[in-house]
Structure formats: C-alpha cells, structure tokens
Amino acid sequence: MSIACVLAAVALPAAVFAQAGQPGPLTGLASLTPSFPRREAAPSSLPRHLTEKWHQNIVTTVFWVGEPSVGAGWSACKDSAWDPRWVENYGGPDHPTKRKGFLPAAFKPKQNPFYVALPFNDLVPKTRANPVISNFLRFWRRSVIGSFRNSKSVCKNQWIAIRFGDKVVHAQWQDVGPVNFDDYDYVFGFQRPKSTAQGMAGLDVSPAVRDFLGIPGRGTTDWRFVDETEVPRxxxxxxxTRD
Incomplete structure (x- = not known):
C-alpha cells in the first residue's frame, strides 16, 4: 500500500558519500556536479553509485493502481504522489488477480504495468530546506528534464531493476511508499529502510512485477537504479510511461 505525505528535512550522512567515493556534505556540494551531465531532456542521468549499488534483502509487497484503502493511515491508490488522476491515466484499475499475461484482463493499460513505489517524494516543499538533498535533486532535475523546474518530479518514471532468486525484472518508479515518504538515506544512500525497524516493507511492486518474478504476496528482493539507456528488452x- 502506498502513501503520499509531507517530507521532513533529512540530512545525508557523510558515510553515504564516503562509500560512494563522493565528498561529504561539508566538503563542497558543487563537486557533485560532474556526476550529473547537463543534457537537455535526457531520459536519465544517474550517479554511478546509484546504478552500481544493490539494495539487498528488502521486504517487498504488492500494490496496484486503483487499490482501495485498507484502513486509517493508508491512502487508496486512485491517485499517486505525482498523478492526481492515476487510475484514469492508467486506463482503469490494475486488478491484481484478473490478469491476461502481465496486463489487467479488462483493458490494455496506457501506462507501463511494470511499476513500483519507493519511500521518497521529491516535490514536497520541505525537501528544498535540506541543502544536501536539494543540491542532489537540483542537478538530477537539470539532467533529466533540462531545467530547474520544481513542478515535475524527477523521481517519477525512473527505472529500477529488481532481483528475486535468478530472475531480474525492470520497472518504473510511479508512486511513493510503501510506508514512508522521506527515506532519502535508504533510497539514494546505503542505509536500511526506516520501515525495517517496524517489520514493514521498503518496496512496493505492481502485479506485473510480482508475476514476472513469481513473488508471493510478500517477499524479499534486491533492487537498484538503472539508467534508461541500459534497460534491456x-x-x-x-x-x-513518459508523462
């Protein structure tokens, strides 16, 4: 189940940069710039440490476009953190059991049925209050959409690879969740998910991802970011999904 709420300012530990071979947050943020080539409207431009690092043994659960709320504190997936008309733009509810191959049986979706949710939202105003996070997103936004506009998420549509046993699937990031919305140190760093301490998931995957990998309702997977140019057939x- 996915949620979209308010991001509190989160500081990135120096250890994250040290493990990635990058300078710490107090040693010159401008030096991060070379990791983000300034290409106009490039499909993706990711720092090397993001695409080389697997987040391992992450509790993984299933969610879907149009999923109803399961109770207080959980939001229905009629909209996403970045798309207030997600069900409509997808083409309808992505029913988790009524399937035709990797697609919902009732219709052909207008967006990629291979999608995920990760616990970080880059469009919440408080994100910009943290200089380390805002600097990271500033250069990433420039490389991905060719400007510093804050109206478009730089996270949405990014590709990740997910590994379960000997199978690897690729999917696009489309929502925020499963539990948190401010877990920068996990999503872009080297920390365990905040939700681990609560015995909860750190990754939500769509029914298509579930079916390709053969995950039961809840499983443990590895994942990492992948540049779009490296996504295999x-x-x-x-x-x-482009919009």
Whole structure:
C-alpha cells in the first residue's frame, strides 16, 4: 500500500558519500556536479553509485493502481504522489488477480504495468530546506528534464531493476511508499529502510512485477537504479510511461 505525505528535512550522512567515493556534505556540494551531465531532456542521468549499488534483502509487497484503502493511515491508490488522476491515466484499475499475461484482463493499460513505489517524494516543499538533498535533486532535475523546474518530479518514471532468486525484472518508479515518504538515506544512500525497524516493507511492486518474478504476496528482493539507456528488452518496454 502506498502513501503520499509531507517530507521532513533529512540530512545525508557523510558515510553515504564516503562509500560512494563522493565528498561529504561539508566538503563542497558543487563537486557533485560532474556526476550529473547537463543534457537537455535526457531520459536519465544517474550517479554511478546509484546504478552500481544493490539494495539487498528488502521486504517487498504488492500494490496496484486503483487499490482501495485498507484502513486509517493508508491512502487508496486512485491517485499517486505525482498523478492526481492515476487510475484514469492508467486506463482503469490494475486488478491484481484478473490478469491476461502481465496486463489487467479488462483493458490494455496506457501506462507501463511494470511499476513500483519507493519511500521518497521529491516535490514536497520541505525537501528544498535540506541543502544536501536539494543540491542532489537540483542537478538530477537539470539532467533529466533540462531545467530547474520544481513542478515535475524527477523521481517519477525512473527505472529500477529488481532481483528475486535468478530472475531480474525492470520497472518504473510511479508512486511513493510503501510506508514512508522521506527515506532519502535508504533510497539514494546505503542505509536500511526506516520501515525495517517496524517489520514493514521498503518496496512496493505492481502485479506485473510480482508475476514476472513469481513473488508471493510478500517477499524479499534486491533492487537498484538503472539508467534508461541500459534497460534491456522485455515486457516492461512494451508500454513505457513518459508523462
């Protein structure tokens, strides 16, 4: 189940940069710039440490477009953190059991059925209050959408690879969750998910991802970011979400 709420300012530990071979937050943020080539409207431009690092043994659960709320504190997936008309733009509810291959049986979706939710929202105003996070997002936003506009999420549509046993699937980041919305140190760093301490998931995957990997309702997977230019052929590229 995915949620979209308010991001509190989160400081990135110097250890994150040290493990990535990058300077710490107090040793010159401008030196991070070379990791983010300034290309106009590039599909993706990711720092090397993001694409080389696997987040391992992450508790993984299933969610879907149109999923109803399961109770207080959980939001229905009629909209996403970045799309207030998610069900409509997807084409309808992505029913988790009524399937035709990797697609919902009732219709062909207008967006990629291979999607995920991760616990970070880059568009919440308090994100910009933290100089380390805002600097990271500033250069990433420049490389991905060719400007410093804050109206478009730089996280949405990014690709990740997910590994379960000997299978690897690729999917696009489309929502915020499963539990938190401010876990920068996990999503972009080297920390365990905040939700681990609560015995809860650190990754939500769609029914198509679940079915490709053969995950039961809840499982443990590894994942990492992948530059779009490196995404291999597969059913996840039949419909690619761009908007």
């Amino acid at each position: 597969g059913p996840w590229k039949d419909i690619v």
